[in-house]
Amino acid sequence: MVLDIKNIYSFDEVSIIHQCVFKITPAHVFFFKGKDTLIFPNYYKLKELGDSLKKEKIPKYKFVPSEFVNNAIVAVTQLIGMYMNPAFMPESLRADFIRQFEEYKEALVDYDDIEKDENIDDIKEIFKKNPIKLKKGTTLPNADDLKSIKRLMEKSCNGIKFIISEDEDFWGYKALIKKEFGIDVVEEWKCHFLCR
Numbered sequence: 001m002v003l004d005i006k007n008i009y010s011f012d013e014v015s016i017i018h019q020c021v022f023k024i025t026p027a028h029v030f031f032f033k034g035k036d037t038l039i040f041p042n043y044y045k046l047k048e049l050g051d052s053l054k055k056e057k058i059p060k061y062k063f064v065p066s067e068f069v070n071n072a073i074v075a076v077t078q079l080i081g082m083y084m085n086p087a088f089m090p091e092s093l094r095a096d097f098i099r100q101f102e103e104y105k106e107a108l109v110d111y112d113d114i115e116k117d118e119n120i121d122d123i124k125e126i127f128k129k130n131p132i133k134l135k136k137g138t139t140l141p142n143a144d145d146l147k148s149i150k151r152l153m154e155k156s157c158n159g160i161k162f163i164i165s166e167d168e169d170f171w172g173y174k175a176l177i178k179k180e181f182g183i184d185v186v187e188e189w190k191c192h193f194l195c196r
Helices: 013-017 043-055 068-080 091-106 121-129 143-154 174-181 188-195
Strands: 008-011 060-064 111-115 161-165 183-187
Touching: 008 013, 008 043, 008 143, 013 060, 013 068, 013 161, 013 188, 043 060, 043 188, 060 143, 068 091, 111 143, 121 143, 121 174, 143 161, 143 174, 143 183, 161 188, 174 183, 183 188
Parallel strands: 008 060, 008 161, 060 111, 161 183
Antiparallel strands: none
């Protein structure tokens, strides 16, 4: 697929968090098997898409208001958990990760905002009538995800509306979201195919 200025390329909060690179100080590299940087598993795929959008001068979108900090804590804890038990992480390392994440968050200026829509009763009913058992045990996307879907659905677009997400609330309902709301959900681990 070729990138197109007529399309909307939106990223959920976790996929934006997954583009953060953490530098490991020399004092802490032994915790991470000698690595001096830490990245999320789909980092390079997200970076390829982000770089391609930038090169083509195509806007990237994020949803606001965000639950960025809460999502970041979960994501970073999972990332660190690949190397150590986060409960035993030294406080100095935890403080360094928080500092780096805050700097990353403050530098997020290359995204345009899509304001979430609080009025989700109508689309919530569509999901209730078409429940899918998600692997995480729930049958409905959470309210915050519904707010993003609602606003993206309403946003004017002459092309295709994409949302890039690692969240099962989105890709688990991929077919329904496309049919009912005209939004193509792209799994984070497949997002680089959008620019090839």
